[in-house]
Amino acid sequence: MKRRQDLSAHRRSEHPAPGAGGSGGRYECSFCGVTFAQRGHLSKHRLTHTGERPYACHICQRRFTQKTHMVEHIRIHTGERPYRCEECQATFTQKTHLVGHLRTHTGERPFKCSECGKAFSTSSSLSRHRFVAHSNQRAEEEPK
Known part of the structure; x- marks a missing residue:
C-alpha cells in the first residue's frame, strides 16, 4: 500500500478497533x-489522523502518539528487558515480543497469508512475507 488513505481503509476493514462498528x-x-x-480510545485514535505526537523521549527526542509507546522505546536506551521467557530465560523489552517468542516453543503460527497459505508466529513476520513474496506479484497483475 503506497498511499496513506489505502492504509487507513485497510485498517478499518481488516483490523477494526475494539468497539468499532458495533452497538457499543x-x-x-x-x-x-x-x-x-470509550472517549479516551477515540482521543488516541484521532492522533493517527492528525499526526500529532505529544510524547517525546527525553534521551533522543523521538516523538510518539502514545505514552506507552514512548516508555517501551526508552527501554532501548536503558537496556531494561522486563519480560522473561520461563522456558529459556530470554528477555524482551515489550510484552508483545515475548508473546511472539513463546510461539517458537509451542509451534503456534496463528497468522496465515491469504495469498499462499503460509503461516507465521507473529503479525510482523506475516507483513514482511506479504511485502517480500507478494508485492511484485501484485504489481505484475495490475493493468498498466
Whole structure:
C-alpha cells in the first residue's frame, strides 16, 4: 500500500478497533467513522489522523502518539528487558515480543497469508512475507 488513505481503509476493514462498528461504540471518529466505547480510545485514535505526537523521549527526542509507546522505546536506551521467557530465560523489552517468542516453543503460527497459505508466529513476520513474496506479484497483475 503506497498511499496513506489505502492504509487507513485497510485498517478499518481488516483490523477494526475494539468497539468499532458495533452497538457499543458511542464515540465516533469524525475523520473515518470508526466508533469506540470509550472517549479516551477515540482521543488516541484521532492522533493517527492528525499526526500529532505529544510524547517525546527525553534521551533522543523521538516523538510518539502514545505514552506507552514512548516508555517501551526508552527501554532501548536503558537496556531494561522486563519480560522473561520461563522456558529459556530470554528477555524482551515489550510484552508483545515475548508473546511472539513463546510461539517458537509451542509451534503456534496463528497468522496465515491469504495469498499462499503460509503461516507465521507473529503479525510482523506475516507483513514482511506479504511485502517480500507478494508485492511484485501484485504489481505484475495490475493493468498498466
